[in-house]
Amino acid sequence: MSDDTAPALTALIAEKSIRLTETATDKFDAIRQVGAALLEAGAIDASYIDAMITRENTVSTYVGEGVSIPHGTLAGKESVKNDALAVLRFPDGIDWDGNEVFVCVGIAARGNGHIALLSQLATVLMDPAKAEALRAATTSAEVYELLKPDPEQEE
């Protein structure tokens, strides 16, 4: 793997960055809410939110399983103070370029930290049962449980 020292996903998610009953008018509204959660967690400067919008305009961050992963551009990395994730659930769903998104996982990472984070997150979402559980999660404990490192995935 590219980064053996990667922290667990769960270590990067502040409990207040897990928000499970949100509503958004469209995907950009959702991205700004995800960005606001990262900002409140002290992980980014406000300019990172604009970098997240720029990124989304360049290419959709929808990854499948009703999940998108908004994050900033390469240039936006300078606005990241510390690596962090925010998990926002939109129970009513948001139209995301023709796909329906229920969970946005916002990512702020410096350097190449995002690669290991995305790898861990994608591995969780490739398990349909875990992806379904994440889309239906109603407590932060459930989110932590789903995203915690899987001992069987350790190499």
Added chain:
Amino acid sequence: MPERTVTVASSVGLHARPASLFSQAAAKAGVPVTLTNAAGKSVNAASILGVLSLGIGHGEEVVLKAEGSDAETALDSLAELLATDLDKD
């Protein structure tokens, strides 16, 4: 089975934007394509989650494999994509 070994050129590795462009291209290839990382883990190249799960960084060597009548053409174009920096905005 035809295969290509490619060094990933995207400066930030195969993450969201490069991974998205790559898996979209793989989905349109017309033949099933597998992507294998340096650690030997293989996934369906058309699955963005699969591609992301490999955690492929810049400069990492990966192997593309495909079978079928269009395999050679598909592998050539996908290998070219990986050898391009897809993260230039």
